[in-house]
Amino acid sequence: MLQMAKNKYSVETLRELNVSYDHEHGLTQKDVDMANSYVELIEQTRSEITPQIGDRLIYVTEDGDYYGNALIENLHHTNKGHLSICEQPSIPFVWNDNGNIRLSVSGGAFHAVNPKELKFLKWTDGSxxxxxxCRACANGAVAFYAKVPMWFYSEPNPKYGNFTTETYRKFYFNKKEESEAGNLYQGFDIAFRNEAELQQFVEDYEGTIFKGNWPTQIVLWCFRREYIFLPLPEWEKIESPAVERRLNFHPEQVKIVKDMEQHITYLYRIKNF
Structure with missing residues (x-):
């Protein structure tokens, strides 16, 4: 159960969230009163049972794309009884509409979701x-936080099972004919010259390959990667065999350690700087 805040902000605490505004326009007590009034309105209209405009949610698409701070931004304009969801919202503008809030937000993409399919997770801070x-002008808006519900929704029939971008990486590759020049597998920001390079990557990063959207496309899900640079004496103590990998187009000796729970492949590199 939410414990509603009353007079949550003072000039000092609200100024911490609005440094640019205060520098250019001077934050006043009226600004504080506005923020506190909105906080009370927002928090007194929230529910753990009924999703509402202004609530946040974790949104997972059928393609496994994970959005951890999506926003219920409006009632959907065509699907009656559905809510309009913004995957990656900016901080929304808010106003009072007959005792409830309405929002104006930029971002995207936008989706229609049946509120009955949302699951309450916890309370969180919504901005x-x-x-x-000073009215509408550069740095003319005052931002604040209010407690709102965080919901969860995952689109049905996921294409890739339990893989999501919350803890995995996803790559799309187009495969060329063996006789064509250039990389055999070409992605947006990664490529493999031949089948051996692809399979080495799959082994290093616990990859799983799915069929793509057309015959020459594949979808690769794999562990995330983190580099750890160590002085040579410390690097030599890592209990993993040294292997050669091409990093930034150059061969380099590294040691590979995997975190199977967090889905991370650590590459220990020798610190030369």
């Missing part, structure tokens, strides 16, 4: 903003 005494 909001509104124009203040």
């Amino acid at each position: 909001f903003k509104d124009w203040r005494h």
Whole structure:
């Protein structure tokens, strides 16, 4: 159960969230009163049972794309009874509409979701903003936080099982004919010259390959990668065999350690700087 805040902000605490605004326009007590009024309105209209405009949610698409701070931004304009969801919202502008809030937000993409399919997870801090005494101008909005529910929704029929971008990486590759020049597998920001390079990557990063959207496309899900640079004496103590890998187009001796729970492949590199 949410414990609603009353007079959550003072000039000092609200100034910490609005440094640029205060520098250019001077944060006032009226700005504080506005923020506190919105906080009370937002928090007194929240529910753990009914999703509402202004609530946040974790949204997972059928392609496994994970959005951890999506926003319920409106009632959907065509699907009656559905909510409009923004995957990656900016801080929304808020206003009072007959005792409830309405929002204006940029970002995307936008989806229609049946509120009955959302699952309550927890309470979280949601950010909001509104124009203040200087009206609409550069750095003219005051931002603040209010407690709102965090919901969960995953689109049905996921294409790739339990893989999501929350803890995995996803790559799309087009495969060329063996006789064509250039890389055999070409992605947006990664490529493999031949089948051996692809399979080495799959081994290093616990990869799983799926068929793509057309015959020459594949989808590769794999562990995330983190580099750890160590002085040579410390690097030699890592209990893993040294192997050669091409990093930034150059061969390099590394040691590979995998975190199977967090889905991370650590590459220990020798610190030369």
